[in-house]
Amino acid sequence: MSVFHLEIVTPDRSFFSEEVEMVIVRGIEGDLAILKDRAPLITPLKIGKIRIFQDGKEKVAAVVDGYISVENHKTTIITEAAEWPEEIDIERAEAAKKRAEVLLKERPDGIDVARAQLALQRALNRIEVGKLK
Ligand code: ATP
Structure with a gap:
């Protein structure tokens, strides 16, 4: 090819x-x-x-x-x-996911919802790719 x-x-x-x-x-x-x-x-x-x-x-x-x-x-x-999958620290990504989920659930005053949603997407993507190692 x-x-x-x-x-x-x-x-x-x-x-x-x-x-x-x-x-x-x-x-x-x-x-x-x-x-x-x-x-x-x-x-x-x-x-x-x-x-x-x-x-x-x-x-x-x-x-x-x-x-x-x-x-x-x-x-x-x-x-x-x-x-790369082997570079991903899954625990770190899980922690980032949890932080974003808490923010999106509790919605404290002044929270930037779009930013928290992007942080959640980055974390979910890393968890998925990290599992490929
Ligand atoms: P965190 O809140 O854990 O820092 P983040 O989504 O805010 O996550 P980014 O701003 O996307 O992190 O990335 C900052 C730097 O850290 C980049 O160099 C990225 O490659 C690296 N990085 C982020 N999360 C991970 C992870 N789970 N494992 C390995 N490297 C990571």
């Missing part, structure tokens, strides 16, 4: 930079599968999984929201945070 270059960068590291056959990401309008020679595009990503296909095998990473840019010979994903 034809390959193209995929780069995933976060503020603290180059998370991934290799040739791949396909990547599937969660865009704001649903899942998006990128193959070689796809028409150029820039679109925001949602909190979710990145599924990378190489040599017929699949790798999965958790990402928070960001952007994907597809150019002729290269696809770049820029995100605030990305983790």
Whole structure:
């Protein structure tokens, strides 16, 4: 199968930079599968999984929201945070989930509901991806 270059960068590291056959990401309008020679595009990503296909095998990473840019010979994903399953501290994600759930249930004065909902989504996504290790 034809390959193209995929780069995933976060503020603290180059998370991934290799040739791949396909990547599937969660865009704001649903899942998006990128193959070689796809028409150029820039679109925001949602909190979710990145599924990378190489040599017929699949790798999965958790990402928070960001952007994907597809150019002729290269696809770049820029995100605030990305983790492989084995890097995910599930206890930490469980604690973040609990904090967000308590906030959303008790709704103390001044709570930023949207922010708590995003924290909950990040935690749920990490728990799901962390279980793949
Ligand atoms: P927490 O409240 O536990 O910090 P968060 O959702 O606010 O969670 P982020 O702001 O998304 O965390 O990420 C901050 C940094 O911490 C990033 O580098 C991210 O990769 C890392 N990180 C967050 N949660 C985990 C986790 N459960 N396991 C491993 N790394 C994590």
